[in-house]
Amino acid sequence: MEIPYNxxxxxxxxxxxxxxxxxLFLASEVMLFGxxxxxxxxxxxxxxxxxxxxGWLDVRFGTLNTILLALSAITTLLAWVxxxxxxxxxxxxxxxxxxxxxxxxxxxxxxxxxDKWIHYEIxxxxxxxxxxxxxxxxxxxxxxKELESxxxxxxxxxxxxxGVTNSYQLASxxxxxRIVKDETLLYDLRSQKNIPRDPVTITxxxxxxxxxxxxWHNTFLAIYxxxxxxxxxxxxxxxxxxxxxxxxxxxxxxxxxxxxTNRIExxxxxxxxxxxxWIFLFPVLYLT
Amino acid sequence: MEAKVQQFPPYRQPDAPHGHDAHDDHGDHxxxxxxxxxxxxxxKYIFSSDHKIIGIQYGFTxxxxxxxxxxxxxxxxxxxxxxxxxxxxxxxxxxxxLGSGVAPHGAISPDLYNSFGAMHGTIMVFLxxxxxxxAAFGNYVVPLMIxxxxxxxxxxxxxxxxxxxLGGLVMFVSFFIPGGAAQAxxxxxxxxxxxxxxHGQLFWIIGMVLLITSSLLGAVNFxxxxxxxxxxxxxxxxxPFFVWAQFVTAFILLxxxxxxxxxxxxxxxxxxxxTSFFLPTGLAVGGQLAHISGGGSPLLWQHxxxxxxxxxVYVLILPAMGIVCEILANNTRKPIWGYKSLVYxxxxxxxxxxxxxxxxxxxTGMGTKISTFFQATxxxxxxxxxxxxxxxFMSLWGGSIRFNTPMLFTLAFLxxxxxxxxxxLPLGFNVSDVHLHDTYYIIAHFHYVxxxxxxxxxxxxxxYWYPKMTGRRMNEFWGRVHFxxxxxxMNLVFMPMFAQGMAGMLRRMSDGGANYSAAVNSRAGxxxxxxxxxxxxxxxxxxxxxxxxxxxxxxxxxxxxxxxMFRGEKVGxxxxxATTLEWQTPTPPPHGNFTQEMHVYRGPYDYSAPGHxxxxxxxNQPEGPLAPKITVHAH
Numbered sequence: 029m030e031i032p033y034n035x036x037x038x039x040x041x042x043x044x045x046x047x048x049x050x051x052l053f054l055a056s057e058v059m060l061f062g063x064x065x066x067x068x069x070x071x072x073x074x075x076x077x078x079x080x081x082x083g084w085l086d087v088r089f090g091t092l093n094t095i096l097l098a099l100s101a102i103t104t105l106l107a108w109v110x111x112x113x114x115x116x117x118x119x120x121x122x123x124x125x126x127x128x129x130x131x132x133x134x135x136x137x138x139x140x141x142x143d144k145w146i147h148y149e150i151x152x153x154x155x156x157x158x159x160x161x162x163x164x165x166x167x168x169x170x171x172x173k174e175l176e177s178x179x180x181x182x183x184x185x186x187x188x189x190x191g192v193t194n195s196y197q198l199a200s201x202x203x204x205x206r207i208v209k210d211e212t213l214l215y216d217l218r219s220q221k222n223i224p225r226d227p228v229t230i231t232x233x234x235x236x237x238x239x240x241x242x243x244w245h246n247t248f249l250a251i252y253x254x255x256x257x258x259x260x261x262x263x264x265x266x267x268x269x270x271x272x273x274x275x276x277x278x279x280x281x282x283x284x285x286x287x288x289t290n291r292i293e294x295x296x297x298x299x300x301x302x303x304x305x306w307i308f309l310f311p312v313l314y315l316t
Numbered sequence: 317m318e319a320k321v322q323q324f325p326p327y328r329q330p331d332a333p334h335g336h337d338a339h340d341d342h343g344d345h346x347x348x349x350x351x352x353x354x355x356x357x358x359x360k361y362i363f364s365s366d367h368k369i370i371g372i373q374y375g376f377t378x379x380x381x382x383x384x385x386x387x388x389x390x391x392x393x394x395x396x397x398x399x400x401x402x403x404x405x406x407x408x409x410x411x412x413x414l415g416s417g418v419a420p421h422g423a424i425s426p427d428l429y430n431s432f433g434a435m436h437g438t439i440m441v442f443l444x445x446x447x448x449x450x451a452a453f454g455n456y457v458v459p460l461m462i463x464x465x466x467x468x469x470x471x472x473x474x475x476x477x478x479x480x481x482l483g484g485l486v487m488f489v490s491f492f493i494p495g496g497a498a499q500a501x502x503x504x505x506x507x508x509x510x511x512x513x514x515h516g517q518l519f520w521i522i523g524m525v526l527l528i529t530s531s532l533l534g535a536v537n538f539x540x541x542x543x544x545x546x547x548x549x550x551x552x553x554x555x556p557f558f559v560w561a562q563f564v565t566a567f568i569l570l571x572x573x574x575x576x577x578x579x580x581x582x583x584x585x586x587x588x589x590x591t592s593f594f595l596p597t598g599l600a601v602g603g604q605l606a607h608i609s610g611g612g613s614p615l616l617w618q619h620x621x622x623x624x625x626x627x628x629v630y631v632l633i634l635p636a637m638g639i640v641c642e643i644l645a646n647n648t649r650k651p652i653w654g655y656k657s658l659v660y661x662x663x664x665x666x667x668x669x670x671x672x673x674x675x676x677x678x679x680t681g682m683g684t685k686i687s688t689f690f691q692a693t694x695x696x697x698x699x700x701x702x703x704x705x706x707x708x709f710m711s712l713w714g715g716s717i718r719f720n721t722p723m724l725f726t727l728a729f730l731x732x733x734x735x736x737x738x739x740x741l742p743l744g745f746n747v748s749d750v751h752l753h754d755t756y757y758i759i760a761h762f763h764y765v766x767x768x769x770x771x772x773x774x775x776x777x778x779x780y781w782y783p784k785m786t787g788r789r790m791n792e793f794w795g796r797v798h799f800x801x802x803x804x805x806m807n808l809v810f811m812p813m814f815a816q817g818m819a820g821m822l823r824r825m826s827d828g829g830a831n832y833s834a835a836v837n838s839r840a841g842x843x844x845x846x847x848x849x850x851x852x853x854x855x856x857x858x859x860x861x862x863x864x865x866x867x868x869x870x871x872x873x874x875x876x877x878x879x880x881m882f883r884g885e886k887v888g889x890x891x892x893x894a895t896t897l898e899w900q901t902p903t904p905p906p907h908g909n910f911t912q913e914m915h916v917y918r919g920p921y922d923y924s925a926p927g928h929x930x931x932x933x934x935x936n937q938p939e940g941p942l943a944p945k946i947t948v949h950a951h
Binding site for chain 2: 030043052057067
């Protein structure tokens with residue numbers, strides 16, 4: 029049994045099935061990201077005055093990632109053109125570039141996530157706020173014996189060695205950052221030039237609470253991690269598909285060249301959409 | 317469920333003329349291999365990519381879930397009628413399976429009642445009616461109706477069913493985890509959904525993400541199939557209305573579901589990663605300030621939810637209208653009245669359904685200006701809905717009607733859906749909604765749309781297409797018993813709720829308002845604050861027995877399905893003398909659906925054309941006169 033118009037376009041619509049299918053799928057994707065973008069707008073409009081962050085993300089990394097994805101869009105297109113004109117070697121080269129660019133993008137994104145993950149805001153007992161990247165956290169056991177410095181593991185943790193349970197309490201943390209009196213200074217970074225970064229050590233008794241810049245920190249980071257995380261999953265999925273076409277899936281070039289070219293086109297359409305989402309994400313998250 | 321599919325006869329003989337795939341030099345080889353390939357039970361019925369099998373899988377699973385959802389409802393009705401009393405017969409099973417914490421002495425605790433309420437809604441909507449109306453009938457019938465060999469993406473189709481099944485499984489399993497299933501209502505409003513400290517909500521969200529994925533895959537598949545795989549000559553205005561209805565439904569699913577998916581992801585983050593998308597600053601849970609960053613918006617969830625939730629109503633009703641249209645034309649033996657109006661009205665409904673969602677939110681304090689806008693759009697959407705219903709009523713005029721079981725259900729659909737629709741108007745006006753909001757009135761309203769409305773149409777569809785699936789007709793006598801009992805009890809269940817709601821009975825009270833009614837306001841001098849009269853309270857008991865009656869009325873249907881599979885009256889390929897293409901192929905249709913390429917020459921409802929030998933002219937019949945153009949005589 030053959031499904032009609034799997035490969036050849038239907039004359040009256042001018043489309044083959046999967047091309048129409050991917051366009052419809054992308055329409056639903058537009059609605060998916062549209063829902064999240066509208067959530068972004070509502071959260072931003074409804075934020076307490078002075079508490080919507082500005083300048084938290086590094087524009088340099090954002091620009092780099094934008095360039096990477098723009099280049100990958102070009103290589104994706106060239107890979108499809110190479111298939112169309114029958115140059116398999118060029119296809120292999122261009123899609124290899126696409127995959128490398130995509131993985132680099134994900135690497136940069138991981139670095140940015142990590143940067144937020146080790147970034148802490150500490151509320152101090154005297155009503156001021158310490159803010160900066162975690163350098164180390166010192167823990168002591170019950171007898172006051174110091175355990176070597178760790179990264180932050182909460183106010184207390186338990187370590188089991190040789191069947192003996194040792195409880196450790198936080199003694200002090202050292203961050204690379206600053207102490208401010210007004211919390212809103214931590215939110216609007218655009219207006220501040222040359223923010224000082226010095227190692228600051230704070231003992232545990234002065235800490236009221238501390239929290240890193242994870243999605244739970246505030247609604248901006250929540251929507252930032254959700255939007256870019258979902259986008260990164262799309263990049264990952266797209267890379268997986270393109271990687272398959274580039275690797276084992278490319279056998280089809282020998283058996284059914286036309287269908288293979290169609291597959292490259294359809295996966296390319298998806299890839300362009302993912303790029304386009306980033307074109308919206310970049311200004312919305314980095315440049316505002 | 318069984319459908320006797322023949323041994324995969326090759327769709328085309330290797331030497332048969334290839335229309336479009338002549339370029340594919342592997343076609344012959346593949347067909348040759350296919351003929352020798354003997355599929356075992358699993359490949360044939362469980363992991364099949366044949367749209368007919370998938371349709372039957374969907375139908376069977378959905379019917380099972382509907383029965384399960386119905387059973388939850390009976391338990392809830394018992395608790396409402398006899399609050400805190402041991403459920404007869406099932407009480408000790410509940411206590412044993414779910415633990416005495418949630419079902420003490422076999423009675424239903426408020427927590428368990430909330431779980432049942434949330435899951436009854438979720439199961440009926442997302443696991444019962446949508447899969448049955450859209451996926452099951454759509455899968456089985458649409459490719460046959462448009463003359464296609466299968467869906468455009470058969471393997472995506474299979475994946476869609478599997479995602480649905482998995483989602484259903486997750487929902488079902490959530491009853492048995494510690495803490496039980498989700499308790500925050502089928503609407504799953506935040507912050508309630510995040511504050512209940514059990515894992516049921518997590519299961520609910522994961523189940524929903526799977527179900528949404530399934531619907532999206534299905535929607536893409538349907539749209540591509542309808543656009544791309546129509547047989548030669550099957551122009552847009554020759555499509556049976558059922559196909560149009562499925563087409564619009566697919567678009568609604570495609571575009572309305574993703575925002576809920578986005579919302580589900582955000583609620584998942586709220587529950588699992590402790591974000592505050594929907595949690596406002598200063599939220600207190602159980603008298604304690606919650607450890608959250610705050611700054612979120614509970615209204616955001618409601619907007620995103622109802623952006624799906626309202627179009628979903630049309631997802632429930634449009635396929636039902638499609639089924640009704642087919643059966644109506646077939647049994648009045650004349651062309652449907654106003655075919656084009658039906659098509660354009662359904663397109664208008666599809667579009668308008670996206671801009672009415674906030675009429676569910678008049679009471680949230682989102683502002684009177686927004687309420688006014690949504691009140692206006694809500695009134696506007698009733699116009700195309702009434703056009704559709706009017707076309708159906710007009711089609712009855714002057715027809716010589718065959719009153720068989722599918723037609724009885726179809727005829728009942730019209731006034732029942734009418735009642736459901738008309739009682740929606742007071743809810744659409746935001747002034748009257750203030751009084752009726754969240755009462756039993758609204759329960760009665762939407763159940764009239766969905767239960768005696770959509771479900772009756774689905775019953776009609778089962779009776780109507782059963783002979784195509786099995787080659788046997790369902791028993792007519794028991795069909796009529798099923799119909800008259802269902803009609804009676806359905807109305808006995810839901811009609812009293814209008815009265816209760818108008819008297820001020822609130823929904824979602826686990827004791828049916830017993831406490832509320834008995835509460836006395838000591839400050840105001842021993843005045844009863846609930847003010848629900850004994851008459852209103854005693855209606856609960858009536859409704860309980862009517863609901864049990866409704867359950868018993870389904871037994872003939874269930875038995876009929878299985879009995880008729882083996883003992884039903886054997887019929888030919890076209891037992892109803894119908895015109896559409898699914899009846900012009902062998903029964904049950906072979907793999908590939910048609911033994912010859914279909915060409916379409918005429919519209920879908922060419923009944924009683926004068927000068928023709930029979931009173932129906934199939935769509936693929938070239939010669940013979942067209943149906944007479946209907947002229948309306950003005951007096």
